[in-house]
Amino acid sequence: MNPPLHSALPKLRRARKRPPMQNPSASGIILQLYHAGQLAAALRVFESLPSSHAPLTGATYAALVAACSRLRSLLQGRRVHRHLVAFSSSSCQGAQLASNTVLNNHLITMYGRCAAPDSARQVFDEMPSKNTVSWAAVIAAHVQNGRAGDALGFFSSMLRSGTAADQFALGSAVRACTELGDVSTGRQLHAHVIKSESGGDLIVQNALVTMYSKTGLVDEGFMLFERIRCKDLISWGSIIAGFTQKGFEMEALQIFREMIVEGMHQPNEFHFGSAFRACGAVGIWHYGEQIHCLSIKYRLDRDLYAGCSLSDMYARCKKLDSARTSFYRIEAPDLVSWNSIINAYSVEGLLSEVLVLFHEMRYSGLRPDGITVRGLLCACVGCDALYHGRLIHSYLVKLGLDADVPVCNSLLSMYARCLDFPSAMNVFHETKDRDVVTWNSILTACVKHNHLEEALMLFSLLNKSEPSLDKISLNNALSASAELGYFEMVKQVHAYAFKVGLVDDIMLSNSLIDTYAKCGSLDDAMRIFEIMGNNRDVFSWSSLIVGYAQFGYAKEALDLFSRMRSLGIRPNHVTFIGVLTACSRVGFVHEGCYYYSIMEPEYGIIPTREHCSCVIDLMARAGRLTEAAQFIDQMSFEPDIIMWKTLLAASKTHNDMEMGKRAAEGILNIDPSHSAAYVLLCNIYAASGNWNEFARLKKVMRSSGVKKSPGKSWIKLKGELKVFIVEDRSHPESEEIYSMLEFVGMEMIKAGYVPKHSCKRASVGHIDSDLSNEERLAEYG
Numbered sequence: 010m011n012p013p014l015h016s017a018l019p020k021l022r023r024a025r026k027r028p029p030m031q032n033p034s035a036s037g038i039i040l041q042l043y044h045a046g047q048l049a050a051a052l053r054v055f056e057s058l059p060s061s062h063a064p065l066t067g068a069t070y071a072a073l074v075a076a077c078s079r080l081r082s083l084l085q086g087r088r089v090h091r092h093l094v095a096f097s098s099s100s101c102q103g104a105q106l107a108s109n110t111v112l113n114n115h116l117i118t119m120y121g122r123c124a125a126p127d128s129a130r131q132v133f134d135e136m137p138s139k140n141t142v143s144w145a146a147v148i149a150a151h152v153q154n155g156r157a158g159d160a161l162g163f164f165s166s167m168l169r170s171g172t173a174a175d176q177f178a179l180g181s182a183v184r185a186c187t188e189l190g191d192v193s194t195g196r197q198l199h200a201h202v203i204k205s206e207s208g209g210d211l212i213v214q215n216a217l218v219t220m221y222s223k224t225g226l227v228d229e230g231f232m233l234f235e236r237i238r239c240k241d242l243i244s245w246g247s248i249i250a251g252f253t254q255k256g257f258e259m260e261a262l263q264i265f266r267e268m269i270v271e272g273m274h275q276p277n278e279f280h281f282g283s284a285f286r287a288c289g290a291v292g293i294w295h296y297g298e299q300i301h302c303l304s305i306k307y308r309l310d311r312d313l314y315a316g317c318s319l320s321d322m323y324a325r326c327k328k329l330d331s332a333r334t335s336f337y338r339i340e341a342p343d344l345v346s347w348n349s350i351i352n353a354y355s356v357e358g359l360l361s362e363v364l365v366l367f368h369e370m371r372y373s374g375l376r377p378d379g380i381t382v383r384g385l386l387c388a389c390v391g392c393d394a395l396y397h398g399r400l401i402h403s404y405l406v407k408l409g410l411d412a413d414v415p416v417c418n419s420l421l422s423m424y425a426r427c428l429d430f431p432s433a434m435n436v437f438h439e440t441k442d443r444d445v446v447t448w449n450s451i452l453t454a455c456v457k458h459n460h461l462e463e464a465l466m467l468f469s470l471l472n473k474s475e476p477s478l479d480k481i482s483l484n485n486a487l488s489a490s491a492e493l494g495y496f497e498m499v500k501q502v503h504a505y506a507f508k509v510g511l512v513d514d515i516m517l518s519n520s521l522i523d524t525y526a527k528c529g530s531l532d533d534a535m536r537i538f539e540i541m542g543n544n545r546d547v548f549s550w551s552s553l554i555v556g557y558a559q560f561g562y563a564k565e566a567l568d569l570f571s572r573m574r575s576l577g578i579r580p581n582h583v584t585f586i587g588v589l590t591a592c593s594r595v596g597f598v599h600e601g602c603y604y605y606s607i608m609e610p611e612y613g614i615i616p617t618r619e620h621c622s623c624v625i626d627l628m629a630r631a632g633r634l635t636e637a638a639q640f641i642d643q644m645s646f647e648p649d650i651i652m653w654k655t656l657l658a659a660s661k662t663h664n665d666m667e668m669g670k671r672a673a674e675g676i677l678n679i680d681p682s683h684s685a686a687y688v689l690l691c692n693i694y695a696a697s698g699n700w701n702e703f704a705r706l707k708k709v710m711r712s713s714g715v716k717k718s719p720g721k722s723w724i725k726l727k728g729e730l731k732v733f734i735v736e737d738r739s740h741p742e743s744e745e746i747y748s749m750l751e752f753v754g755m756e757m758i759k760a761g762y763v764p765k766h767s768c769k770r771a772s773v774g775h776i777d778s779d780l781s782n783e784e785r786l787a788e789y790g
Contacts, residue, residue: 036069048076052085055092064096067109074115083123090116114142121150126159145178148185157185161194174201176210183216187223195220215243222251227260242274249283258287262296269303278309282318289318289325297322301335311338317346324353347373348380355388360397363388379410383419395427418446425454445471445479452485456492462732464489465498477509480517487520491527499524515541519548526556547573547581555587558594566591567600582614589623593630601627618649625652629659634668650679657686661693669693 035058042051055065055073065073070093077086093112113136120129129150136143144167151160164182167174174182179202186195199217202208214237221230234240234248245268252261265284268276281304288297301319304310310319316339323332336342336350347370354362367385370377382405389398402420410416417440424433437443437451448471455464468486472478483502490498503521506512518541525534538545538553550573557566570588573580580588585608592601605624608614621644628637637656641648653675660669669690676686694703722733733740740746 036066039065039069040072043072043076048080051076052080052082055089056085065092067112071112071115074112074119078115078119078122081123083120083125086116086119086123087128108137110136110138110140110143114140114146117143117146117150121146121153124154126150126154126156139172141172141175141178144172145175145181148178148181152181152185152188155188157188160185161189161191174205174207176207176212179205179207179210180212180216183213183220187216187220190224192220192224192226195224211237211239211241211244215241215247218244219247219251222248223254225255227251227255227257240273242277242280245274246277246279246283249280249287253283253287253290256290258291261287265300275307276303276309278312278315281307281309281312281315285315285318285322289322292326294323294326294328294331297326310335311340313339313341313343313346316340317342317349320346321349321353324350324356327357329353329357329359342373344370344375344378344381347375348378348384351381352384352387355384358388358390360388360390360394364397377408379413379416382408382410382416386416386419386423389423390426392428395424395429398423398427412441414440414442414444414447418444418450421447421450421454425450425457428458430454430458430460443474445475445482448475449479449481449485452482456485456488459492461489461493465493465495472505478505480506480511480514483511483517484520487524491524494528496528496530499528499530513544515544515546515549518544519546519552522549523552523556526552526559529560531556531560531562547578547584550578551581551583551587554584555590558587558591561594563591563595563597567597579612580614582617582620585614586619586623589620589627593623593627596631598627598631598633618646618652622649622651622655626655629655632659632663634659634663634665638668638671648675650676653679654686654689657689657693661689664693666693666699 035054039051039054042048042054052073070089073089074086077083077089113132116132117129120126120132129147133139133143133147144163148160148163148167151157151163161182164174164178164185167178179198183195183198183202186192186198195217202213202217207213214233218230218234218237221227221233230251231248234244237244245264249261249264249268252258252264262284265276265280265287268274268280281300284300285297288294288300297319301310304315304319309315316335320332320336320339323329323335332350332353336346339346347366351363351366351370354366363385367377367381370381382401385401386398389395389401401423405411405416405420417436421433421436421440424430424436433451433454437447440447448467452464452467452471455461455467464485468482468489471482475482483506486502487499489495490502499521503512506514506517506521511517518537521537522534525531525537534553534556538549541549550569554566554569554573557563557569566587570580570584570591573584585604588604589601592598592604601624605616605620608616608620621640625637625640628634628640634656637659641652641656653672657669657672657676660666660672673686673690680686691703691707694700724731724733731740733746737743
């Protein structure tokens, strides 16, 4: 009787001959290393193969291409591809591999991830047969490398070819619309998604949420987000980032909180990064502290991305010590992190701390880039920082960044802030590829340093060299025109703004109101103010109120202020300067004092020197010199020259010699060479008949070398600006000009004009016989 079959199996196995052990093949070694996650080692084995080595298997080529894709190694990816092409030309098996759809799909994906979309397209075009994955791969390759338009073109071609789009192709197409900001096409894709079998896939839904959020349609994105049943980390991250980027920071923080409370998902560094940015944008640092504690719990506070966002949040909330502490906790900070913390200190003007951080960054082995240098330059403010600014200038030349236009723009602005206008102008002339920022920087510098004629000349050149000017260029031109009283230029800028569609810009409209008002054209200023309608802000109201006040239309200014308050618009410090000036012009002392008294308790506006100067002017004009002096004594800060000059001028008007002496002493204590104080005090002595003091003060002026600053005026004639200075003989037609002045003077005398103090001068001829013509003229004020 034969034994059962199962009892004989062990004997049969033992009886089999085992083949001898062989060395594993190169393909086997590569596949083993790849599946073990040792991608670089697998590629090293491939590179060590001799040229005569036998061809590899299709699975091996696929593994090598995938390894290059994951390592983002374009150089090695091309080598693998060349090896495959060489094999395909030498055998039928190789030709079959080269035309293998799956292997070609891997190549397209690899080239896309390695930033070579042209190579991905070439592989795709040469494929004998394509499937859905092929189309999805080439669409993704173009989206990943900033070619969203081409990606949508491929998506359209795919649909025309009759190939149904899967979730990956749909997701990439939606991301392309996001990159382009093309909401219209995005909506069409959304409709296609709804009809598609893959429309409910989470990849597609997340892409749609991101598209709507990033293109400003946050409500639609949120509605779509709420409809997703099984949300993943990408779903939450997309809506939180979208709300943060579009200014809905509090909503973003609320969604972040809901995610934590739900407890279904553990937040990653990107969720924390968005939450920290939201806190920094609204300046709520105590919320940021709570999220900071949560990030420590999840051990993400040291993460590069989350840690950099955390440091930036504290910096935006003006908590620089916490920002620096958070930065130092980041493991291996990169250049972006260093630039962020350097910029945080730079914005606050803390140059010494910025330089310390910069030296630490260089010591860590990182090479600074243009953003680093711009942060350093931004920290240089004032004359004291000019030395360091020049050192940074030399350093950036050494780095080869002197041709970088944004760096040159920052360099120009640095010299302007450090009060070195000639160097700023040199940088401007040396910058070859100027952009509109370069022009705006030099225009701002010209206006700031009072080179107004040069500003308008440069503005004219800019208008010829740039196809379109922006609102900053126009604002600079308006500022220069306002200071020069150049009304024609204001009208031209206004016409240009209307032509290019900038006239509706609030900032530019406010500048036009301010400039028209300064040029005395209050009707034009009011016309623009009325056209603005509901777009008016506090600056619109303030500019018009100040304009009316400066030209003596006190009632109109105060009526505007009353209108403004009735509409619930809170005034700012400029508004009150206009209101106090209006009260001063018409002698409304009680009203002015009342408005001054309500500034801080009702509106939280702490009085500045400008407000105090207005109150002093208000009292002094009304002849209340003693009250004005008492107001000066009780101020929380030391009086400046303007306040003393106001009191001195009023003392001359009201013939108060004692108060005038005190005001003049106040001016000379601040600036012993101030000519206006001497001249006004001389006028007070002359008005009161104290000629001995008058002569004494004149001798003091001569012995001290004090000279009155000459007056200056200008007029535009036939398109050219003519500038005139007192007793200037440099003009080629000066003889004719002075002859005309003499004729006008004679006509004034004929009309009955009598020079001031002419009666008193006849009785004191022995005193002013020793005076020069200029000193005699000083008697007449």
